[in-house]
Amino acid sequence: MATSEPQALVTLDQETRLHEDDHHSIKLWLRLLTCSSLIESRLRTSLRETFDTTLPRFDFLAQLERTPNGLTMGELSRRMMVSGGNISGIATQLVNEGLVERSPLPDNRRTVLVKLTPKGARTFAQMAEEHEHWIIGMLGHLEVAEVDQLMVLLSRVKEGL
Template identity: 55%
Template sequence: MDAPTAFTSDQESRAHDAQHHSLRLWLRLLSCTTHIEDHVRQRLRHKFGTSLPRFDLLAQLERHPKGITMGELSRRLMVSGGNVTALVDQLQAEAAVQRHHAPDDRRSIRVTLTPAGRRQFARMAREHEEWVMELFDQVEPERLRQLFELLGELKHSVRQRAGVLDQE
């Protein structure tokens, strides 16, 4: 677990190698994500007094101006329904989001951003982008582009294998 270079072949079996390589790739992926996440989380908290899950919820609403149901939020954010209720409660208390009863199905609730919520999210998203760009700026743009593409392939594979429905 200490060779910093790429995969090396040895006398082990192919399958065994593939396992180790997969694990090392996963650990590296996790390490990158954790560092970025910590950085972003800390800044979101200090500068905006918010958290990543709350930011992500707002981001989902921003993508769906007509609103999105609690169940949809639960699926997209991959957290339980009770959880979404709590998050939406908080954001509603801060007047960042609103609940609307759906006219056709009165069990269902559509959540939307308030104008103030939209403005607040825009401010956070702008800074968020700057933080991330700064973290990445030692890598050439072309390399970042390749990375984006390869991660797309990985995501596809993981989704198939894990049976995730997924957003984007």
């Protein structure tokens, strides 16, 4: 009986699509996409394993943490660039867990304002602290001068868009 040797795991990412003669802009796009996807994937895993939560829920809480007076569901939807239905589902889950509260605006009862509860603020603070450690763990090997250079170059990319 033949035994098979363990095969090396091959990481498939967006850059595997590259061809040597691809335009440099395509190569850059796929490198940016790969890096972003790898970071996001690790964050999703860490949030799930450490806090039993998702990246959209973390982002939802982060938006509210930045605006202590709360946000309307429409504002949350615009800031997170997702549909109102997605926001509504996340809000319901977080209300049920006691992390956020919803209340109608006094001057417009059809518009709902969402705010962090004290429990939500404490929970998010713990998540944000870990999130910061994870990001530093992934990008902290870069020297300050390298980060500065990347920031300048990415600003040029952003301006071109």
